[in-house]
Amino acid sequence: MxxxxxxxxxxxxxxxxxxxxxxxxTGQQVEIKxxxxxxxxxxxxxxxxxxxxxxxxxxxxxxxxxGTIDLAVHSxxxxxxxxxxxxxxxxxxxxxxxxxxxxxxxxKEDTNxxxxxxxxxxxxxxSARRKSQLLLHCPHIELKDLRGNVPTRIQKLREGQxxxxxxxxxGAERLELxxxxxxxxxxxxxxxxxxxxxxxxxxxxREGNDAxxxxxxxxxxxxxxxxLAVERRILNLFQGGCQLPLGSYCEKHxxxxxxxxxxxxxxxxxxxxxxxxxxxxxxxAQQVVASLKxxx
Numbered sequence: 365m366x367x368x369x370x371x372x373x374x375x376x377x378x379x380x381x382x383x384x385x386x387x388x389x390t391g392q393q394v395e396i397k398x399x400x401x402x403x404x405x406x407x408x409x410x411x412x413x414x415x416x417x418x419x420x421x422x423x424x425x426x427x428x429x430x431g432t433i434d435l436a437v438h439s440x441x442x443x444x445x446x447x448x449x450x451x452x453x454x455x456x457x458x459x460x461x462x463x464x465x466x467x468x469x470x471x472k473e474d475t476n477x478x479x480x481x482x483x484x485x486x487x488x489x490x491s492a493r494r495k496s497q498l499l500l501h502c503p504h505i506e507l508k509d510l511r512g513n514v515p516t517r518i519q520k521l522r523e524g525q526x527x528x529x530x531x532x533x534x535g536a537e538r539l540e541l542x543x544x545x546x547x548x549x550x551x552x553x554x555x556x557x558x559x560x561x562x563x564x565x566x567x568x569x570r571e572g573n574d575a576x577x578x579x580x581x582x583x584x585x586x587x588x589x590x591x592l593a594v595e596r597r598i599l600n601l602f603q604g605g606c607q608l609p610l611g612s613y614c615e616k617h618x619x620x621x622x623x624x625x626x627x628x629x630x631x632x633x634x635x636x637x638x639x640x641x642x643x644x645x646x647x648x649a650q651q652v653v654a655s656l657k658x659x660x
Contacts, residue, residue: 365393366576369424369433372398373513378538379565380437386583397433399423425451428570435576436568440561440592443568445600450570454577455584456592457565460534462558462613464494466549467521468528473547478502479556480549481528488517488526492609492631497556498530500626500635514539521546534563554639557611557626560595564588590645591616594623597649602627609633612652619643625652629660636660 366387370380377396384394400423424436425448440456447453466479466487474482481487481502488510489495495507508526510517514535521529522545533550536543567583569576591614598612609631614623625638636659642648 365395366435366579367433368394368396369399369427369436370396371420371424372400374539375514375535376437376439379439382538383435383437383565383567383583387579390579390582392579397427399427399433425568428568431570434569434573435580438566438568440564440566440596441559443561443566445596447568451568452571452577453566454569454573455567455580456561456589457567457583458585459588460537460563461550462563463533463553464530464551464556464558464562465533465536466528466530466551467518467543468547468549469521469524470545470547472527473549477504479551480547481505485527488520488529491530491559493559493611493626494530495631496609496628496633496635497611497626499632501556514541518543532558532562553613554624557613557624560599560610560612561592562613564592587616591621593645594621594649594652597646598623598625598652601649601653609635621645621648623648623652625656627656627660 368380368384370376380396384396387394420442421438427433428436429448429450468480472482473480478501483504485505486508487498487505488508490509490511498505498507510520510526510529514531517529517531520526567580594614595612599610602608602610609628611626612623614621620641620643622641626635628635636656638652638655640648640652640655642651
């Protein structure tokens with residue numbers, strides 16, 4: 365029996381059940397254990413005001429180390445770049461749409477404005493990265509913190525607490541949400557740069573569990589892993605967690621890795637942009653970081 369640890373949100377449970385179904389299709393027996401994290405318990409603070417890193421992952425990692433679960437399924441973008449001793453990422457999934465999107469109350473959009481956001485629009489997000497890039501492109505808007513799982517955030521928009529909210533396209537796609545009541549704007553990930561590894565699942569296990577690692581290879585995507593190596597290494601070199609205002613997005617064309625990066629020191633600091641290319645993930649990440657530091 366493989367015991368999967370998961371957060372209890374709709375999206376996290378979708379992700380856990382997705383992995384469970386894929387493993388059961390290979391003949392494995394699997395069950396899911398729901399674990400509450402600091403990020404789930406503390407709903408009144410924006411991410412940049414919460415202490416430490418890994419506030420959506422720490423409790424799952426503790427249960428892994430304690431042996432009460434065998435496998436933790438994470439949104440890869442939530443994971444700190446440095447793993448606790450004794451744990452490892454055994455596989456990364458295929459990538460859903462990595463882009464961010466805006467949901468705007470119909471009738472409040474301005475199709476002549478950047479991202480269709482009119483002057484003074486109240487936009488909900490608690491992500492420092494999203495805040496910094498929104499202010500870069502749309503300095504005419506008002507930002508307001510927004511917490512909660514995906515359905516909760518959408519309900520707050522529906523109630524008129526915001527004119528628009530930001531979320532990841534991947535979450536909406538995985539939950540198969542009907543968003544037709546809103547005006548939707550998909551952000552080009554090369555222009556509005558997503559979080560490193562956005563849209564990808566990370567499957568974390570205890571080091572030395574070689575049998576489970578081998579079992580999980582049915583879920584592993586080598587091409588995605590190569591691109592994430594660049595995105596996550598850039599984040600790692602800045603010693604950042606998911607609250608650092610840093611977006612990094614990598615594609616591969618004809619053997620060449622192309623990466624777009626947007627970084628600021630604080631959510632309301634100037635955003636520094638970079639576009640670099642290379643063939644070696646580590647060298648490219650080092651090149652990007654050197655470029656960003658030179659520009660800052």
